[in-house]
Amino acid sequence: xxxxxxxxxxxxxxxxxxxxxxxxxxxxxxxxxxxxxxxxxxxxxxxxxxxxxxxxxxxxxxxxxxxxxxxxxxxxxxxxxxxxxxxxxxxxxxxxxxxxxxxxxxxxxxxxxxxxxxxxxxxxxxxxxxxxxxxxxxxxxxxxxxxxxxxxxxxxxxxxxxxxxxxxxxxxxxxxxxxxxxxxxxxxxxxxxxxxxxxxxxxxxxxxxxxxxxxxxxxxxxxxxxxxxxxxxxxxxxxxxxxxxxxxx
Numbered sequence: 001x002x003x004x005x006x007x008x009x010x011x012x013x014x015x016x017x018x019x020x021x022x023x024x025x026x027x028x029x030x031x032x033x034x035x036x037x038x039x040x041x042x043x044x045x046x047x048x049x050x051x052x053x054x055x056x057x058x059x060x061x062x063x064x065x066x067x068x069x070x071x072x073x074x075x076x077x078x079x080x081x082x083x084x085x086x087x088x089x090x091x092x093x094x095x096x097x098x099x100x101x102x103x104x105x106x107x108x109x110x111x112x113x114x115x116x117x118x119x120x121x122x123x124x125x126x127x128x129x130x131x132x133x134x135x136x137x138x139x140x141x142x143x144x145x146x147x148x149x150x151x152x153x154x155x156x157x158x159x160x161x162x163x164x165x166x167x168x169x170x171x172x173x174x175x176x177x178x179x180x181x182x183x184x185x186x187x188x189x190x191x192x193x194x195x196x197x198x199x200x201x202x203x204x205x206x207x208x209x210x211x212x213x214x215x216x217x218x219x220x221x222x223x224x225x226x227x228x229x230x231x232x233x234x235x236x237x238x239x240x241x242x243x244x245x246x247x248x249x
Contacts, residue, residue, distance in 0.1 A: 051095060051175070051248075054103045055134035055168075056088050059111040059144050061182060061231060061240075063088070070225040079217035079231035087232075090241035091138065095248070106132045114144035117160035122167050130167065135174050138244060139165075142181035142188045154191060161195040169199050176201035177247055182232055182240070184210045204247045209239045 056062055063086075064078040072078060077086025084093070088107055096102040108129050113120050123130075141161075148154045165176060178196035180189040184207040196203045209215045215236035218229035232240060 050099060051103050051136040052101070053132060053134045053136070054092065054095065054105045055129055055132055055137045055174075056091075056105065056107045056140070057110050057129065057137065058140035059109060059114060061087070061143065062140050063107050063109050070228055071223065072225070072228050077232075077237060079223070079228050080234055080237045081220075085234045085237055087140075087237045087240040087244070090238060091244050094241065094245040095136075098245075103136075106134065110141065111144045113160075113164070114141050115146070117145070118156055120160065122164060126164075126167075130170070133172055133174075135172075136248065137168050137174050137176045138179065139168075139177065140179040140240075142185065142192055143183050145188055147185075148187045148191065154187065157188070158191045158195055161192060162198060165195055165199045165201065175249065177204055177244060178202070179204045179240070179244065180207050182206060182210055182236070183230070202247050202249070204243050206240055206243045209236055209243075215239055 058077075060078045062077055063075070064072060065075050066073050074080070074083070076083040077088055080086035083089055088105070092103065092105055106129065108126070110126070112125070145157060146153070148157050165178070168174070169176060176196070176199060178192050178201055180192060180203070189205070189207065193203045193205075209232070213219050215232055216229070217223060217231050217233035217236070220233040220235070223229035
């Protein structure tokens with residue numbers, strides 16, 4: 001005949017076992033949760049610091065200091081109405097929003113390279129750009145390069161651009177973007193594209209922007225100097241920035 005005291009005799013060994021199993025389950029679950037949170041934090045942190053240093057190389061569209069003789073008072077990309085409206089700072093703002101942190105940037109006008117790329121001393125004139133060791137490099141050149149109408153000119157220009165890109169790539173292997181000319185030029189754009197692809201870079205074609213007159217500064221306000229007027233205005237700068245941001249992996 002069953003006696004309730006028999007239940008007491010068998011229960012003690014079972015109850016601790018059940019409690020131990022439950023404790024182990026909770027412990028294992030907590031460890032898994034902590035591991036998942038740590039993994040997500042690592043992924044977010046990695047994304048947030050993907051491009052902590054960005055190098056911008058270009059010409060007056062990238063940065064031009066004040067010049068009274070051409071009626072230009074800014075010290076940013078010509079011809080945005082303010083620094084925060086040029087493509088460099090719009091791209092920086094976009095990256096900051098995407099990454100969660102503001103990248104350190106170096107802006108360098110290399111129009112002297114455009115006008116005299118043959119025999120140009122990269123080591124001497126671009127030491128600061130190389131030592132910056134950027135994670136992302138955005139190159140916006142071509143507008144000041146003399147017309148490449150001969151095979152010799154095309155070969156020389158490509159060799160110079162390729163040398164520049166290879167030097168910038170170095171052992172750090174940064175992400176490199178090369179933008180086509182704002183004042184579209186099929187011959188120059190083809191060379192820029194070929195050189196970019198040879199180093200594994202990303203070519204950003206903005207040639208469509210110059211087909212829209214509203215992208216030029218002259219459509220937004222009058223300028224005394226024609227050269228300034230044909231630069232991208234605020235809308236054109238926004239278009240350049242959007243194309244670059246869309247291309248950044």
